[in-house]
Amino acid sequence: MKLATFLPPAAGPDSVPVGGEVREDMVVAFADGQTVLDRLASGDRTPATGPAYPLADVALLAPVPAPRCIFGIGLNYVAHAAETEQELPEAPMVFMKLPSAVVPPSGPIVCPPVVKRLDYEGELGVVIGVGGAIAGYTVCNDVSARDLQRREKQWTRAKGFDTSCPYGPWITTVDEVPDPQDLRLRTWVNGDLRQDASTSDLLFGPQQLVDFLLETCTLAPGDLILTGTPEGVGAAMDPRVFLQSGDVIRIEIETLGSIEHAVA
Known part of the structure; x- marks a missing residue:
């Protein structure tokens, strides 16, 4: 699984980053607002089921934007x-x-x-x-x-x-x-x-x-x-x-x- 944090297409300056799973040329958001850090902490690797976007249309952020260490x-x-x-x-x-x-x-x-x-x-x-x-x-x-x-x-x-x-x-x-x-x-x-x-x-x-x-x-x-x-x-x-x-x-x-x- 490829865990990504991104901004969806047409996201505004106040948009909240979204966690999701990269699948070839698409990225699928996690349900219930889960973040990449949530997935790392839980060990959950079930497939993402939220909205899907073309990978080329999203803005990729650092997977964990502010690592503890x-x-x-x-x-x-x-x-x-x-x-x-x-x-x-x-x-x-x-x-x-x-x-x-x-x-x-x-x-x-x-x-x-x-x-x-x-x-x-x-x-x-x-x-x-x-x-x-x-x-x-x-x-x-x-x-x-x-x-x-x-x-x-x-x-x-x-x-x-x-x-x-x-x-x-x-x-x-x-x-x-x-x-x-x-x-x-x-x-x-x-x-x-x-x-x-x-x-x-x-x-x-x-x-x-x-x-x-x-x-x-x-x-x-x-x-x-x-x-x-x-x-x-x-x-x-x-x-x-x-x-x-x-x-x-x-x-x-x-x-x-x-x-x-x-x-x-």
Whole structure:
């Protein structure tokens, strides 16, 4: 099942987001006003029975617009650690992004004026369901301010700033993803392919990350874990290339769909 949050066609500025199920080129609303978070919390996977709309006619929002917690993982792809000339960590490197970092899969990303070196990171996202178990997967961009990241030991400002976490376009439930460590991930900037890798290069897989976090943290439905980025980030190019206003980033993960957004 693909769980989506959207605005129906011709929705006004005061319209309430709707939860639903994506079925090929249609999206069907959940009955009784159920949200994606309701479905994650209950584990209910019965088919949606509400009004149906063409997928092309709705505005997709972040599946859970304000996750309670967003965890990021650093240096979790072997090749990415190599391109940045850093040693592989012995345990997951965990940081946090704020709920205000989330924007719809179409963005936009708004670069803070203090940031001069803005970068993309296409990532596989893990979404938590009942009892801290993995409910599904999604496509994420861990937008990063490289200049702040280099000079500040803690990464809250560098990776948690407002609009630094576009994700979606929906949550694909675990039953539709036989092996999350065998998915092709690609990132384009203005049509130029920058990242083309497999999640098989993950150092710590999704379940390992969940188990690690559960050692100290309660994980609740809707919590989001960004599992790290593969090689091909702008900061590792020669010469380095950072995002500029008007740039368009597209991230696609096999089976999970794609997100595309601009830098405002």
